[in-house]
Amino acid sequence: MTTPTGRPLAHPARDEIRVEGVLHALSDPLRLRIVRALAHEEQDLCCSDFELPVSKSTTTHHFRVLRESGVINQVYQGTAKVSRLRxxxxDALFPGLLDAVLTALDHQEQRLAGQQ
Incomplete structure (x- = not known):
C-alpha cells in the first residue's frame, strides 16, 4: 500500500504475520481499545474516529504497531488514513485467538467494574 506521497505503508503478508508480534500488539490497553472498536464495526474507521487519551503522535505509534504486526490494514482514502481489522x-493463522482476547477483555472489564 502507498500513501498519497508515494511512501509505502508497511503491511506484512499473511504468511509473515507472527503470533508473538500479534500478542505484543495486543498487549497494550489502548491498542486493545482500537482492535475492539474495529472488531465491532462493519466499515473501515478513520484514525480520527477514535477518542484516545493520548497525543496524536502516540496514537500514530499505536496504529503503526498494529499495522506492522499484521493486526490491522491501513489505506488512505483521500487525505484520511482508514483502518480495518485483518x-x-x-483467524486463518491463529484460529480463535482474536475472539479469545476480546472475550477475555470483556470479562476483565466486568470483573474490575464489580470491584468498584
Missing part, C-alpha cells in the same frame, strides 16, 4: 488473516 480478521480473516488472523
Amino acid at each position: 480478521r480473516a488473516d488472523l
